[in-house]
Amino acid sequence: MHAYGCGLVQIKKNRHLFTFFGQLPQSYAAVQLVSSHESDPPFTECFSAIFSESRKIQNHEDEGLGESEPPLIDLGNLRGKNEKERQACIEAITKASLQWGFFQVVNHGISHELLAQMRREQKKIFEIPFEKKVNSRFLNDCYRWGTPTATSLEQFSWSEAFQFPIGNISEEDCFSREFSSLREVMEKLANAMSELAGILAKILAENLGYRGHNFPENSSKNTCFLRLNHYPKCTFSPKTFGLTPHTDSDFLTILHQDEVGGLHMMKDFKWVAVKPNPNALIVNIGDLFQGWSNDIYKSVIHKVVANENVDRYSIAYFLCPSYESMIGSCKEPSVYKNFTFGEYRNQVEIDVKENGQKVGLSRFLR
Numbered sequence: 593m594h595a596y597g598c599g600l601v602q603i604k605k606n607r608h609l610f611t612f613f614g615q616l617p618q619s620y621a622a623v624q625l626v627s628s629h630e631s632d633p634p635f636t637e638c639f640s641a642i643f644s645e646s647r648k649i650q651n652h653e654d655e656g657l658g659e660s661e662p663p664l665i666d667l668g669n670l671r672g673k674n675e676k677e678r679q680a681c682i683e684a685i686t687k688a689s690l691q692w693g694f695f696q697v698v699n700h701g702i703s704h705e706l707l708a709q710m711r712r713e714q715k716k717i718f719e720i721p722f723e724k725k726v727n728s729r730f731l732n733d734c735y736r737w738g739t740p741t742a743t744s745l746e747q748f749s750w751s752e753a754f755q756f757p758i759g760n761i762s763e764e765d766c767f768s769r770e771f772s773s774l775r776e777v778m779e780k781l782a783n784a785m786s787e788l789a790g791i792l793a794k795i796l797a798e799n800l801g802y803r804g805h806n807f808p809e810n811s812s813k814n815t816c817f818l819r820l821n822h823y824p825k826c827t828f829s830p831k832t833f834g835l836t837p838h839t840d841s842d843f844l845t846i847l848h849q850d851e852v853g854g855l856h857m858m859k860d861f862k863w864v865a866v867k868p869n870p871n872a873l874i875v876n877i878g879d880l881f882q883g884w885s886n887d888i889y890k891s892v893i894h895k896v897v898a899n900e901n902v903d904r905y906s907i908a909y910f911l912c913p914s915y916e917s918m919i920g921s922c923k924e925p926s927v928y929k930n931f932t933f934g935e936y937r938n939q940v941e942i943d944v945k946e947n948g949q950k951v952g953l954s955r956f957l958r
């Protein structure tokens with residue numbers, strides 16, 4: 593387990609004895625066994641203080657979901673010959689980024705077949721026994737599960753993920769032969785997603801008059817990453833978070849979600865469900881674009897609500913610059929101090945460790 597301040601834990605689950613670094617279960621005789629597969633993380637067993645019956649509180653009580661949905665944009669118009677349609681498409685992208693911070697794209701250039709292959713590989717690696725996934729030697733220690741720092745249900749994410757820096761994917765020694773098909777598909781998808789993210793970032797930067805200064809245009813293969821998310825079905829409480837409300841700490845994120853649903857984003861102080869569209873990818877603005885644009889583009893809070901009946905899968909590509917890149921604002925007077933991406937990531941890590949959640953951009957206000 594990727595753990596902050598945890599101990600060595602041994603638990604018995606489905607007749608297997610698991611040994612790993614984790615939070616010590618308080619009294620797991622009294623803990624309800626909720627996760628049902630050998631491959632699923634032992635959320636309730638290891639976080640028994642959070643998952644006791646009496647804690648079945650509602651994280652998002654009586655909440656009404658907004659009716660509208662993030663704009664759907666046809667990127668085919670960017671490649672077409674009609675200049676008017678191209679300009680209209682660029683305008684739709686920039687308008688969605690400042691009004692919504694979220695949009696959906698169709699005709700995005702990433703084939704259905706590639707996305708389907710990736711989904712098949714993704715399901716296969718999550719089916720591997722938990723004990724193997726959690727071992728630090730497994731796939732270069734990029735496995736994450738639950739929220740090691742959580743002290744309450746509101747801070748806990750009922751999910752597991754593999755987070756691969758893009759640069760590592762092409763290094764064959766990070767993947768044993770067992771995972772060569774995973775590596776091949778991920779490499780293709782990472783390239784396709786990088787290209788799409790680059791096109792979108794360029795449009796957004798040029799719209800603000802970017803003419804080659806102060807924009808960390810060279811995204812870095814070591815900091816951009818592909819994150820494979822799995823949200824096991826959650827029978828503890830239907831109101832558990834699959835992923836707690838957060839903004840992304842990057843320039844922008846491209847997301848492929850499955851048909852289950854559960855992603856919600858904030859719009860005008862209301863949660864709006866981003867309904868699955870099998871043809872669309874979801875794009876959301878991250879903190880760095882909000883900072884760089886001096887609050888013109890919006891990095892919007894989003895969350896995943898766990899599902900009590902079915903497992904959910906998603907794939908996210910995070911566009912990030914190198915750690916040394918300076919995220920200065922493109923406009924004066926600037927709302928934020930200049931900071932490097934490295935400083936930003938460190939601060940997020942410190943805040944998550946100390947408070948269970950990130951503070952984000954407001955840490956860097958002038």
Ligand SMILES: C=C1C[C@]23C[C@@]1(O)CC[C@H]2[C@@]12CC[C@H](O)[C@@](C)(C(=O)O1)[C@H]2[C@@H]3C(=O)O
Pocket residue numbers: 739755819835836837838839840841842940941944948949950
């Ligand atoms: C506990 C947290 C880590 C995280 C920010 C958060 O407050 C909630 C979500 C986490 C997440 C998930 C996706 C990305 O890996 C990430 C970088 C992000 O933007 O949100 C992480 C955050 C993190 O580790 O910084």
Ligand SMILES: O=C(O)CCC(=O)C(=O)O
Pocket residue numbers: 819821835840847849855894895896905906907908
């Ligand atoms: O799974 C999803 O729909 C959202 C994932 C997400 O927000 C993230 O990985 O940062």
Ligand SMILES: [Fe+2]
Pocket residue numbers: 838839840845894
């Ligand atoms: Fe996110």
